[in-house]
Amino acid sequence: MKITDLQVIAFRVPRIPYSNGKWLDPTTVIQTLTKISTDEGAEGYYLGGAGHGDQDGLSPADRAALEGGLKWRVVGQDPFDREKFWHxxxxxxxxxxxxSVLDMALWDLQGRTFGVPVHKLLGGCRERVKAYGSTYPNMGTPEDYAEHAAACLAQGYKHYKIHPYYFWDPVTKQPDPGRPSHIEQDIEVCRAVRARVGERMVLSFDPWGTYRTYEEAxxxxxxxxxxxxxxxxxxxSEYRVAAYEKLCQELxxxxxxxxxAAGSIYTRADWIRRGASDMSRIDVLRGGITGVKKMVSICEAYGVKCEIHMSGFANLQMLGATSEDVCExxxxxxxxxxxxxxxxxPYLKAIGDPMDSEGYVQVPQGPGMGYQLNWDYINENKVK
Ligand SMILES: [Mg+2]
Known part of the structure; x- marks a missing residue:
């Protein structure tokens, strides 16, 4: 089998953006579906590739790079040679x-060819994965966070992760780009949430690199x-690796x-060796499924957890091929x-990550990534 084409299908999606605790004016965003075709009719797809999970489409520059230079490197190659492409x-x-997008469209292609989900190609390990509810930052007052955590608990979540206040002033409720963090108010959020849910929820915290000093951290x-x-x-900031080493020893x-941090498995392996973090973290846009699979093995060998970053079909397929002892x-x-x-x-007939009342998400069982694409919508909303 040979690759004959690489295309990026771009289409419009209406969205009402949520930011800093409020709704912005309705707008239209561009979502993308990267498609690889072969001489035997097999096809592979990847949704998004720019931002969080698989919800954010590739930029015009990224689309041009894929359909330009990258396409001409892969046309004529065997689509199952993912490892060769990766190196x-x-x-x-x-x-x-x-x-990463190229790697994942190729995983999807092989899964569709064999009629199995990607986690079975990788080596299946589980059909459902524990989920945590991950908040937007700047959601309101500490009480608003506590109220939201309680609602998540009622919905079935057993773990709640707080993104606190950053680039936003929780007192004036205005954007505050010059002051990225507000640690006193962040602590108030954590106290309010713990007070509300007690020990019924696991809690985690992510200020997204905005603490500017070691002392604040x-x-x-x-x-x-x-x-x-x-x-x-x-x-x-993840550029300060020595400060992370010190923080791990202190706390x-x-x-x-x-x-x-850029650098996929190379950066992360070095962090483990230096003792700069206790748990590692990666996602499928930092090396594709092939990269995450390698990172999971590195973490398993060192006895370090590898917590997968972000939502999305491909991250979930990867989790289906891992043990809870490594990727929880x-x-x-x-x-x-x-x-x-x-x-x-509107471009999907079903979400990829429905959660049950016990707080578990099912790994999609359809072939490849398990997308259920609404082709009518995609074709009606295509853009040049
Ligand atoms: Mg995070």
Missing amino acids: WMWVANVQENLL VKVGRELERLNFYWYEHPM SIPILSPEI YYERGLLAPGVDYETPP
Whole structure:
């Protein structure tokens, strides 16, 4: 079998953006579906590739890069040679999200060809995964967070992860780009949520790298320890690896990082060796399924957890091929009061990650990624 084409199908999707605790004006965004075709009629797809999960379409520049140089590198190649592509693309310094999108469309293609979901191709391990509810940042007052955590508990979530206040002032309720973090108010949120849900929920915390000093990171970390939080994610800029080493020695709560650092498995393996985090973190846009699969093996060998970042079909397929002892949770969200996470977007007939009343998400069982695409919608809303 040979690859004959690589196309990016771009289409319009209406969206009402939620930001800083309120709804913005309705708008239209561009979602993308990357498609690989072969001479034997087999096809592979990947949804999105730019931002969170698989909800955000590729930019015009990314689309041009895939349909330009990258297409001409892969046309004529065997679509099952993912490992060859992976090494090739890293050495060729191809942008991480683009080599990831290519890798995942090829996994989808092989799954569709054999009629099995990707987690079975990888080696199936489980059919459902524990989820945590992951909040939007800047959701309102500490009481608003507590109320939302209680609602998530009632819905079945057993684990709730707080994204606190950043680039937003919780007192004036205005954007505050010059002051990325507000640690006193962040601590108030954590206290309010723990007070509301007690020990009925596992709690985690992610200020998304906005603590500018080591001292701020330690101060919040000590409070998280007092409140029995499970992990402390990405507190400082991930360029400061030595500060992370010191933080891991100082605190007993597990530090979960790096999440957004570039370099896929190479950066993360080095963090483990240096003791810069207690739990590792990666997602499928940082090396594709092939990269995450390698990272899970590295973590398993070192006895370090590999917590998968973000929602999405491909992350969930990857989780289906891992043990809970290595990759414990699926990140469900982002969530906020009034945000409808359960209705599929118009280009899908069903969401990929429905959650049961016990807080588990089922791994999609359809072939490949398990997408149930609404082709009528996609074809009617295509853009050039
Ligand atoms: Mg995070």
